Amino acid sequence: MLKRFALFLFLSVFLSLSACKKDKKVIQQTEVSFKKEAELTIFKSADSTEVKLDIEIADTDFDIQTGLMYRNSMETNQGMLFIFDDERERYFYMKNTKIPLDLIFIDSNKKIVSFQKNAKPFNESSLPSNAPAQYVLEINASLVDTWGLSVGDSIRY
Numbered sequence: 001m002l003k004r005f006a007l008f009l010f011l012s013v014f015l016s017l018s019a020c021k022k023d024k025k026v027i028q029q030t031e032v033s034f035k036k037e038a039e040l041t042i043f044k045s046a047d048s049t050e051v052k053l054d055i056e057i058a059d060t061d062f063d064i065q066t067g068l069m070y071r072n073s074m075e076t077n078q079g080m081l082f083i084f085d086d087e088r089e090r091y092f093y094m095k096n097t098k099i100p101l102d103l104i105f106i107d108s109n110k111k112i113v114s115f116q117k118n119a120k121p122f123n124e125s126s127l128p129s130n131a132p133a134q135y136v137l138e139i140n141a142s143l144v145d146t147w148g149l150s151v152g153d154s155i156r157y
Contacts, residue, residue, distance in 0.1 A: 100141035105129035
């Protein structure tokens with residue numbers, strides 16, 4: 001009787017453990033999709049042309065910390081505008097960001113003060129504004145050069 005009980009106990013434990021191994025949970029990352037929250041215009045001072053974008057706004061702690069992380073792509077006419085309460089030097093990085101970006105740093109008067117171009121995906125190196133900024137606009141990499149943007153250009157949203 002003791003042998004039967006031991007065999008039953010062994011089989012019960014074995015079957016329980018093997019059943020657990022088959023129930024592996026697969027966690028899939030959900031793509032975050034673009035949600036237009038506003039429109040933004042960049043006014044180029046050199047030739048008075050304008051660039052118009054649909055933007056998402058990052059103005060909460062969560063949105064600012066997450067930014068464009070976990071996105072697979074972004075359209076040419078889209079961007080994310082980070083809005084801060086104060087104007088000071090800003091530091092960004094590309095942790096968990098899958099797409100290369102240009103970062104445009106903008107002061108409290110909504111004038112462009114500096115750029116970080118072609119930020120590499122997943123790179124955790126610091127990307128400083130090198131000047132006080134209250135806003136940061138993230139767009140697809142190389143668009144700063146494609147559009148011919150310059151320090152001193154301005155935005156309105």
